Amino acid sequence: MFAHVLVLSYLLVGFTLSTPISDVSQTEIDYELFGGGFEGDMILPPEVLNPSEEPTGRGVAIAGPRQWPKNTIPYDISLITDQKDRDMIEAAMNTVTLVTGFTKPGESTITPCVTFRPKMSNEFQYLKIQYGTGCSATVGYTLFKKTLNLEKNGCFTPGIIQHELTHVLGFYHEQSRPDRDLYITINHGNVAKGKGHNFNKYLWGGSVLNQNSTYDYDSIMHYGSHSFSSNGQPTIVANVPGVRIGQRQKLSPTDISEIRSFYGCEA
Structure with missing residues (x-):
């Protein structure tokens, strides 16, 4: 995964070979592909260029930081009317906060790295959470509208919500890294007509920060093997036999x- 500064998890040697946390059935992640955004579920702020089409070839020229101020994401969940859905969203937020927390040197308590909280009445910069078609989210902080859209009958699983929240924090999809061809093969012949642009590699250059992270097959931000398939055959195959993705x-x-690094938290 890599971030919207644009921060790339970029290293040409080495990659994550651990056994994936779990494989995922394609039906679980299809709703991300129907979000109507860039690569299916990403809503790019108006000031951000398509990261795979920056005209100079030097990466994405992005105005301003993409991290949320004070590492805090205020949100409005009032449009989510089902209490069970609210509980699942807030549980996913709590999980992201918990697992990304860190211990400061000399201390024993865990300090949150990123925090989600309900917006206050006098706040105008916040994440608006609502029902929608497919799953989608604005990538990173922007002064423009910031939304998280979740289709009621397809997006309400803890992992999918964590995936979208990671977009909100400022991260793109793992398989679009510029070095991805070392680790995966795109079967373009299996990609649905008109969907090939979703498999473009990102460009990087002066505006890209190198986090020195290895390619992560296990990332919650990686496409599944059959994303945008036209014929039920894999569109993405790991170059390492037996490795599952998605x-x-x-x-x-x-x-x-990477979240800790992007938000300046000491791990």
Whole structure:
């Protein structure tokens, strides 16, 4: 996974070979593909260029930081009318806060790295959470509208909500890294007509920060093997035999490390 500064989890040697947390059935992640955004579920702020089409070839020229101020995400959940759905969203937020927490040197208590909280009445910069078609989220902080959209009958699983919250924190999809061809193969012949742009690699350059993270097959931000398939055959195959991709269970250790790094938290 990599972030919207744009921060790339970029390293040309090494990759995560751990057994994935869990494989995922394609039906679980299809709703992300129907979100109507860039690569299915990403809503790019108006000031951000398509990260795979920056005209100079030097990466994405992005105005301003993408981290949320004070590492805090105020939110409005009032449009989510089902209490069970609210509880699941807030549980996913609590999980992200808990697992990304860190212990400061000399202390024994865990300090949150990122915090989600209900917005106050005098706050105008916040995340609006609502029902929608498919699953989608604004990537990173912006002064423009910031939304998290969840389809009631497809997006309400803890892992999918954590995936979308990670977009909110400022991260893109793992399989679009510029070095991805070392680790996966895109079967373009199996990609549905008109969906090939979802498999473009991102460009990087002067505006890209290198987090020195290994390619992470286990990332909660990785496409599944059959994403945008036209014929039921895999569109993405890991170059390492037996490695599965596309889990939507929980943040991987690398996901956690990258969020901490992006938000300046000491691990």
